[in-house]
Amino acid sequence: MHALSLPEDVRQSLSRHFGPRFSRGDSIRLQHGRDESIHEPAPPDAVVMAESTEEVALVVALCARHGVPVIPYGVGSSVEGHVLAPAGGVSLDLSGMNRIVAIHAEDGDAVVEAGVTRKQLNDALKGTGLFFPIDPGADATLGGMAATRASGTNAVRYGTMKDNVLATTTVLADGRVMETGGRARKSSAGYDLTRLLVGSEGTLGIMTELTVKLYPIPEAISAAVCTFPDIDSAVRTVIQTIQLGVPVARIELLDALSLQAINRFSKTALAEAPTLFFEFHGSPTAVAEQAETVQAIASGLDGAGFAWATRPEDRNRLWQARHDAYFACLQLKPGCRCFPTDVCVPISRLAECIAKTQADIAQVRIPIALFGHVGDGNFHLVVLVDRDNPRDMEEAAWISERVVERAIAMEGTCTGEHGIGLGKRKYLVPEHGAVAVDAMRALKTALDPHNVLNPGKVLPER
């Protein structure tokens, strides 16, 4: 750990204001200086547990005056080094800001503090007939999900965080508090600050409150599993489904290795073959129609027929298994870490992109599982490495680079949902071009001239 370098003034002020909610202990600093991925931990100098927008504003204003970095922190489930503190500073933990401020069932929206998690929100919605669909797997905070423009399994039907955050309360880099957006379903009033903040990874402002869209719980929900002789047939099923405009709620691909890992970790007995998990939402007849259409497509591509999970507990078990795929894969190689990839390409290129990626996988020694939200053209590799083994790291870097370059060449993106953080900064110019990245830099300088907010993230070094 680097030396503690918090200016004495800052230390004293924070200690006075926050008492035991201000901490410089090694274990809490370490906990706040690492994430779920391969990045070397980089602990902050101190951690503050904030409980209100006013407290966030106070910390930011104080740190800004002293040039101390502020890194917002939710539950630490991100995977691109977003919460690390490579330049030190204060990790501002918002997990205590977990009040549900208002549920407007009649308008289909909820106002929540940034530390509310998606499961907590859905629990609070019980009895309203509404739900919040965005589901990245981890029980992330909504603030963190907004900051990384998260999406996950339901995005193919319900969109990503960019489509589902209506408004924010945000602390600017000078400590002032602004409101962005509003509860009207649309507006043409001025620049879209809300969508500029969504995906900005805490570098342009710290979102402390969000208004998010809710949806009526579908009258009927059905989930199904279908295995295929090879990945290509599964991917072609996905492409035809999307091109036909079938409004599937979820359509997830998992390769044979992912299913081995899941069976071992979740004690399931799924066939260890390339597999699609589906979910259909709608009226009973709409769900039946959708399922019929997709079954016909799948059977034309040698899909093995649908195994249905209709009871809620069976559906939940299935999706829990899907969500645990990341951790299940980590268990394949004890003590390993994951080098995550997250490309997303136009759907017409998905089959080719995955086929070429499989050829890459065949060339390396390290275990690599493939799964993803293929309805959006988004898939992940879980590249398992021993961080201390240079050959593992070399192979992982090689395949990650290949996959990202291929996706960008196919008019895709280096990250469909994880974000740039530290890990994908070098791909920002290849993907968007130098002029666009210059424009991003100009926006960062405009809103955070002293580079106080999560410095070193998103934008590549010059």
Add this chain to the structure above:
Amino acid sequence: MHALSLPEDVRQSLSRHFGPRFSRGDSIRLQHGRDESIHEPAPPDAVVMAESTEEVALVVALCARHGVPVIPYGVGSSVEGHVLAPAGGVSLDLSGMNRIVAIHAEDGDAVVEAGVTRKQLNDALKGTGLFFPIDPGADATLGGMAATRASGTNAVRYGTMKDNVLATTTVLADGRVMETGGRARKSSAGYDLTRLLVGSEGTLGIMTELTVKLYPIPEAISAAVCTFPDIDSAVRTVIQTIQLGVPVARIELLDALSLQAINRFSKTALAEAPTLFFEFHGSPTAVAEQAETVQAIASGLDGAGFAWATRPEDRNRLWQARHDAYFACLQLKPGCRCFPTDVCVPISRLAECIAKTQADIAQVRIPIALFGHVGDGNFHLVVLVDRDNPRDMEEAAWISERVVERAIAMEGTCTGEHGIGLGKRKYLVPEHGAVAVDAMRALKTALDPHNVLNPGKVLPER
């Protein structure tokens, strides 16, 4: 008209490069210095008809060096003074940039130049099975629609331009060209420049090319008309429909005066009573289900039963009549102009908002029609005034102010789809607060430090 003030260098360069596509004639200047609304014309010093991104970049770079304003122009169908040139400068007419660059049917997107209109795009899509749904009524250019964050009748199902622009080519204020976004369906790679540009009204950059989302033409489409004894019953039908989550494609309210105007203008024989126009999209069974649900709601609120328009020509006639409502209303008072309003509120407040607005209408002498995209909580008043009659103007200003203030107090917006332009600048701080508007100013300064791009629009004077 104000005196021609184009610097000689600029005049000569533009004349040399553009020949007859550079013009300083009075009639073309006047045509480019007015819009479809109440704003006093303010002609530019010259008009340039651009035909490529490179030409736009050339004009912007040249004008930037000389501090000459550049005002992008499509077809001039906006209504908040967006295209006026209150500080003079060059109107950059993009209507000649009307190439459809690519249609990617297999990915459901199209790349178009900014001057392509929505009808032109839909004509080009014939035979693909796809359509572009966003429909503000006027056959606006897609560049103009993106710039104002337009929406219209289909937005309740398909979203607004913010949801349907995937990528842009944009000329920055210094003449550099940047690419934003991409063709992948989602991305977490960096700041969302695309959505910052959408709705920025030509003040942050000039979009010259857009990638827009396309949708499969629904298997079944049905339209219906239903009249009600009063507006309140119609509005309550809308609210219940939306709260139930029925995925209506269009749900439009028109008051009795709008229908009088439509019958006269479009030679229709619709009942001159508060009316809802509906459209349902989906599979035949889904459309039947939706229609049944909405009919049950309407009949519970004294709706007169659905009159169906099932043949495409009948549907087209119905929606053409709806789209002509604005011009039909203008004919109610020959020689008049329209003072447009465009508020949007959370759906739960819509009935109260409209009822109070009707009480306001009863207090003035000038004719006022009310219609709108009520599924989103958005409605317009067409306030008809003689621009030379101070009492008309006073009444119009009074009612516009009342309606906007009420919408903002109800957590709504001063503009659901028209934009801020010149006409709604004074409401930006009341709606978003001073800190958010300061942040918008900082973004404008970052991207256009010399205030060359459409100066005087969106941001209020300090």
